[in-house]
Structures are given as C-alpha cells and as structure tokens.
Ligand SMILES: *Cc1c(COP(=O)(O)O)cnc(C)c1O
C-alpha cells in the first residue's frame with residue numbers, strides 16, 4: 035500500500051508500507067498440557083523431554099509456534115540461546131526439588147498430587163523477591179489499598195492490569211513467574227481502570243506510568259485503550275510519559291503488524307503522542323537473534339513510525355547471553371533499527387536463579403567489554419543493575435583504594451531519592467551474585483543506606499498490620 039505525504043513546500047514523498055508482504059499468522063501456543071504435540075521435540079532424546087515435563091510442572095512453561103519454527107535454531111539445540119530462553123531444562127530446579135517432582139511423574143501420580151507438590155516446591159523458590167508484595171502498595175484517599183499498582187520510586191507508578199498477566203511465550207528465567215502459575219496468593223493485578231486513573235490524578239509527583247505484566251501487549255487494544263486514553267484528558271498533564279513494558283516485539287511481532295487490532299494499537303500510540311505524551315515501549319530483549327526475522331524488524335519499524343520510542347532492557351543470563359559479543363551485537367543492531375539501549379539487569383534472586391546467575395564481578399566485565407565495542411549511541415545502556423529492595427543498584431566497577439580491592443556501586447534508583455548517584459564500596463568478592471551477599475569495604479559495619487532502609491521496612495510492616503494485610 036502506498037502512502038503519499040505532502041510537505042508544505044510542495045514536495046511529496048511516497049512511502050510503501052510493507053504490510054502486504056506479511057501474511058497474518060494464527061497464534062498457536064504450547065504449554066505443559068500439550069507439550070507432547072511439539073513436533074520439534076522428536077529431535078531430542080526421551081530423557082531430555084521427560085526432564086522438561088518435570089520442570090514445567092513447577093515453573094511456568096509456554097512457547098508459541100513462531101518462536102519454535104522461526105526463531106529457535108534447532109541445529110544448535112541444546113545450546114541455542116532462544117531454546118534456552120523458552121524451554122525448561124533439568125538444572126533449572128535445584129536437584130532435591132527436581133527429584134521430588136520426578137518421582138511423582140515416574141510413578142504416574144495424578145494431576146492433583148502433582149499440583150499440590152508443585153505448590154509446595156514453588157514456595158521454596160523465593161517467589162517474591164525484593165519485598166515486591168509487602169512494600170510498594172499505594173492507597174487511595176480513604177486509605178484503601180489499591181491492588182495492581184506498585185509505587186516504589188517517586189516519579190514512576192507501575193500498573194499490572196489483570197488482563198495482561200501472561201505473555202506470548204514465557205522466559206525460563208522469568209522473575210514474575212509466580213504470577214503465571216495461578217497460585218492465587220501470588221497474584222498482584224487489578225482490573226479497575228478508574229482506581230489507577232484516580233491515583234495518578236491525585237499524585238502530581240508522578241511523571242511516568244509504566245504498564246507492565248506479564249505483557250500488556252497480550253491484551254486487546256480495546257482494553258488497553260480503556261486504561262490509557264483517559265490520560266490524554268485534562269488533569270493528567272503531569273503524566274509526561276506512558277511506558278509499556280513488553281516482550282511482544284520479540285515473542286509475537288505480529289501483534290504490531292498483522293493481528294486484527296495491530297493497526298488499532300499503533301493508532302492508540304499515535305494518539306498518545308499527539309496529546310503530548312512521550313510513549314516509550316520498554317522492549318525486553320535477551321539476545322540479538324531475536325532481532326533477525328523480517329517480521330520482528332517490521333514490528334519495530336511500525337512502532338517507531340507512530341512517534342513512540344523503543345528502549346531495550348533485559349537481564350544478563352548464564353547459558354543465554356553471558357558473552358560480551360552477544361551484547362555488542364545486540365546493542366549495535368538495536369541502534370541500527372532505531373532502538374535505544376536502556377538497561378542490562380542482573381537476574382533476580384528467584385525461581386531458576388541458580389541456572390542463570392552470573393557473579394556480579396563477571397557481569398561487570400561482560401558489560402564493560404560489550405560497551406567498549408559499541409559507539410556512544412549504544413552506551414546509553416546502563417548496568418549491570420540489580421533491582422533490589424532498597425533500589426536499583428549498578429555495579430560501576432572493580433578498583434583498588436589504598437591497598438584494598440573493592441567493588442564500586444551506585445544507586446540508579448533509590449527508595450529514598452537522595453541515595454541516587456552516591457558511590458559506595460563493597461569488599462571485593464568474585465563470587466557474590468546479589469547485593470545481600472556483599473559486605474561494606476574498609477571495615478565499615480553496614481552500607482550507608484541500610485539503617486534507613488531497615489526503618490522503612492519496619493514502618494511498612496506496621497502500616498500493613500494497621501491495614502490487617504499481614
Ligand atoms: C525500574 C523500575 C522503575 C523505573 O525506573 P527507571 O530507572 O525510571 O527506568 C519503576 N519502578 C520499579 C519498581 C522499578 O523496578
């Protein structure tokens with residue numbers, strides 16, 4: 035389809051939209067319930083498939099046909115990064131937990147028993163890292179807690195719409211996994227657009243709304259519009275940025291190209307931009323191979339055409355992308371496609387963490403080597419960053435101060451904004467994989483923020499008791 039643009043000086047430009055090149059594709063998904071129907075698994079041995087079934091009865095498993103047929107390179111399985119990203123592997127569960135569940139499968143236990151066991155095992159996998167549930171609950175004017183919102187950093191409110199609590203495929207390392215397995219007590223989601231909107235209207239210090247999930251792009255545009263369109267009206271001028279966190283650009287790019295309401299969702303973005311908002315698609319990418327298909331590139335092109343920006347973020351993961359070359363290639367390719375590299379995260383302390391974790395010092399080496407090999411436009415990626423209880427903490431490097439080898443850290447975001455951008459120092463520890471394993475350098479008892487953070491936790495507990503939430 036040709037589109038003619040006329041400029042004020044009389045010039046015209048004709049652009050060819052590439053829609054016609056892409057046929058609509060039916061979304062077809064596999065889970066632990068129909069795992070046997072995945073033909074490609076015939077390429078694997080029986081034991082690998084058995085292990086997969088055991089793990090997928092505990093951790094969420096869901097992969098769609100586009101990922102299987104167009105993105106995963108089956109000649110490279112089991113090492114293919116996109117296979118590792120979507121298909122469960124034995125070592126993703128600690129050995130004791132794996133054995134407990136494998137035993138049930140071997141003796142043909144019924145569904146009910148497997149479910150009960152799965153529930154028990156999940157509680158042993160730290161389903162809610164970093165006090166997500168306890169500490170960031172906003173309340174309305176009447177002191178009523180609003181479900182489905184999180185407000186941790188002054189300027190940004192997170193919104194978890196209930197219809198967006200799933201994804202087009204699941205990442206095997208997902209830190210939100212507890213939301214997907216259907217255990218009710220783990221749920222943080224809401225369906226009340228009005229409550230979210232009125233919270234934003236009364237909190238003028240908030241500049242950013244971040245719609246997240248799961249993946250909000252799993253929702254029909256009609257639903258997304260209910261949430262977002264009202265923000266273009268008077269009363270929401272302080273909301274300067276609408277961010278949408280999504281992996282759809284990679285897991286299901288058809289969402290933006292050929293799905294029935296693909297054009298509608300782009301129209302919604304265009305309207306938000308026209309109303310003066312900055313629209314930021316916070317795109318989750320883990321590996322450069324995710325950018326390689328024509329459809330993935332077409333989706334990026336179409337989103338950018340609306341005036342929305344795409345920023346990329348994703349965790350560093352052993353067995354998937356713990357290689358500087360992968361990050362260099364990914365950031366370079368993203369810059370070429372008009373995406374702004376934003377964050378490299380450290381994998382959180384939950385779920386299959388042991389399988390994916392990379393020591394902080396090694397993470398920094400990978401980051402440094404990768405960033406040294408991109409131009410300044412790729413160096414907008416910050417990290418490696420831990421989303422820990424007190425805030426987002428970045429590993430800035432390793433150095434020696436007066437004979438002591440130390441790790442230099444800083445807050446990118448803090449529960450107290452005053453903590454941001456103050457360097458602090460931990461004892462060098464090449465094995466540590468998370469903030470709580472680090473000790474202060476120079477013989478100090480604790481890090482500068484710890485006493486204050488402890489008080490914040492205590493206050494939150496008291497507040498929760500007042501609300502009878504504990
Ligand atoms: C990362 C994050 C944000 C956004 O932080 P930015 O640094 O502005 O991208 C907001 N809330 C929570 C809970 C976060 O983890």
Ligand code: SF4
Pocket residue numbers: 200201203204205207208209210211247248249280281318
């Ligand atoms: S896209 Fe995000 S929320 Fe969805 S499975 Fe992957 S990590 Fe989890």
